[in-house]
Amino acid sequence: MVVEHENGKEVLFRQVAGAMARRLCWYVEKGQNVEQGKEFGFIMFGSRIDIYLPLDAKIHCQINDKTVGGQTVIAEW
Incomplete structure (x- = not known):
């Protein structure tokens, strides 16, 4: 999934399923904000x-580092 920020910068997220689980779920669809x-x-x-x-x-x-979704700031630009 590629997310484009309002400043034009793009961030790519790639989910990689574990060998045992093979379970990934996206809540968003193409074009959704x-x-x-x-x-x-x-x-x-x-x-x-x-x-x-x-x-x-x-x-x-x-x-x-242990990161927490919605809390940890990973990077800025």
Whole structure:
């Protein structure tokens, strides 16, 4: 899923299902507006989400940090 910010920057979210779970669910559809901090899907049982940020993003997290959806600021630009 690619989300375009109002400033034109794009962020790509890629959900990767765990070998056991294979369960991913998106709440949003193509063309739908999303709001920062709101849920747009969920993953289960060892799955993960990869986030691809613009190259000029200032990263606020470190490797192995525990992030919380809707609370942790990962990056800004």
